[in-house]
Amino acid sequence: MTGVLGVEEVGDERDECGLNAGERKDSVPNDMTGKTAPTTEAPAHINIEASHDVVGSENKGSDNACVYDNDFAWATKKLFLPLKPHVEIKAGVINAWASHLNNREKERLTTSLSRLFMITSPCVFFPVCANDHYYLVVFWMKKNTIEIIDNSKPPKDMDALEKYGIDIGLMKDMFEAYFKEKNLLDISENIKKSALNVLPLEWAISTNKKDCGVYLMRHMETYVGKKGSE
Incomplete structure (x- = not known):
């Protein structure tokens, strides 16, 4: 990951x-x-x-x-x-894009949502690469919600969360443990209580297996907490 x-x-x-x-x-x-x-x-x-x-x-x-x-x-x-x-695409492209978006956050309006920065931000973005597939996981620190944003639909006979196996659970446990180690117990407890939610996307399909990295970068750039159709 x-x-x-x-x-x-x-x-x-x-x-x-x-x-x-x-x-x-x-x-x-x-x-x-x-x-x-x-x-x-x-x-x-x-x-x-x-x-x-x-x-x-x-x-x-x-x-x-x-x-x-x-x-x-x-x-x-x-x-x-x-x-x-x-x-x-290579993981290095995703890393460079994430770094670039962090720099662009300095240009945002003071009234707009703060993204990407650790601890002080209401949400934290994690680009994930698992099983040769890219997708985005967003931790909402104050809403007790973890959103999965993925351009690839799971098979119809599979539960939406089943597709991600133990990867999200491990990420959640490690993130919770990090804040507990830093003695930020309120944040750690919020993460522990957070429910998983797969964000529905109108453009999600099950056939395109190659462009997930580009979709991930676009989701990182544009997602500010609105519905997936927006």
Whole structure:
């Protein structure tokens, strides 16, 4: 299983890792209004020139060129090349995406839901890889709920929770034990009482076995606690 805080380094060499500012528009907080304002500077942890190589041509530039680095997780061009329809992706892509979303949380409105950060957040996201399949588990720290967000439907004759076997139970036990060890007993007790819920998704199907990693990243980016159809 791969947690949000996991790190995977890919590539034998960490060369060509200059982090260049490009012309990609992003958003930064406006201290006066709390709203976001556009900027022409790329985030420092994204190598725009190298990332264009990934999108433009598989034969352009070195496969070991670093396209993402934020001093916590880094990823090379080689890691991102399989990002195509119906091609399995590596866990390192999920780790880099989780790290990138953590950085983007700094740009959120003060009135919007805080996500990803441990302990102080109302919800914690865990990208999971089990049995060669990716899905998302969200712990709601104050609602005593654990939500499973998965683009793959279980067989009709299988209970929705049965599909995940003991993986979710082990994750829940370890998360509970972590907060108990830190003497955060209220949080530990909330996790212990949390019920499992598989979030219904209108786009979930049982036939697509390859694109689950891309669905996982999209769910991590967009889910803020609303219904799966939204």
